[in-house]
Amino acid sequence: MIGLAPEPSLAILALVLGLAVGSFTNVVVWRLPRGESLVHPSSHCPRCGRPLRWWMNVPLVSWLLLRGRCGFCRSPIPVTYPLVEALSGGLWVLMAWPGVGRLGALPPLLNLLAGGLLLLWLLPLALIDARTLRLPEPLCRWGVLTGLAVTLGAVLLQPEAAGLLRLHLLACAVGLLGFEATSAAAERLLGQPALGLGDARLAALLGAWLGLGGLGVAVALAIVAGALFGVAGRLSGCLGPRQPFPFGPFLAVGGGLAWLGGDGLAALLQRAVVAGF
Ligand SMILES: [Zn+2]
DSSP: OOOSOOOHHHHHHHHHHHHHHHHHHHHHHHHGGGTOOSSSSOSBOTTTOOBOOGGGOSTTHHHHHTTTBOTTTOOBOOTHHHHHHHHHHHHHHHHTSTTOSSSSSOOHHHHHHHHHHHHHHHHHHHHHHHHHSOOOHHHHHHHHHHHHHHHHHHHHHOGGGTHHHHHHHHHHHHHHHHHHHHHHHHHHHHSSOSSOHHHHHHHHHHHHHHHHHHHHHHHHHHHHHHHHHHHHHHHHTSSOTTOOOOSHHHHHHHHHHHHHTHHHHHHHHHHHHHHHO
16 A cells, blocks of 8 residues: 655655766766766766866756856756756655555665666666667666566565565566567568567566566556557657657656556556456
8 A cells, every 4th residue: 555655754865865866867868878988077067078066066956056057168057957856856755655666565765775776777768768769778688687686685575575576587578578579560560660679678677677567557558658649749740650759768657657556556457457348
């Protein structure tokens, strides 16, 4: 069951961690598609190249204090930077809510860290796919391995939840192979790729973190949202005929919702489907 509110101290910790991780997410989204190192050089202005002082690098606060401009050359800093930081902070607070998550009844702090780690993969993958139509392979691979490692850790802490590891491994394989098979079939039918290999890797990542039930919820939500987006895009003229659009962001949002909804959301959807028949 989802509880009413997290402990205030846990919520504050979640917010601070989420803002910091959001700031790092901005670095990943900017540098990874360009093949740049994530650590060297330290944060700098892309226009004048000068390294930022510590007070220019405080999530949200610095952007507001500097009124959205570089502290040296005054060139504008896109509003997406503070927005990603705020989004990350808000999502981390949701991850602190009692009852969210899909790894049994972990202690609240560990459950928050597990959810936050999932966001650490989902947020940059969604943003990079939205911008570049690509889901970088190393990010997906490490996301899968982290998901399986976190599941293993949860099982070691809760021997009664031993079955989780098998379900998450199975979901990882089902996600990868199911998407690859669908993609191959769609390519044959439509004569053009419908889903990228990156989507299959992201589905494997979701399986590793969410298990079979969670993967089902995430994919179902992603398909519905993606289809609505595609139809709206075509009707409004924003999307041309056969113009590809990224599916990764829909999978990432579905995955995040499947985690936040806990076991209750999967059961609810299952009941809704059964009632529909
Ligand atoms: Zn500058």
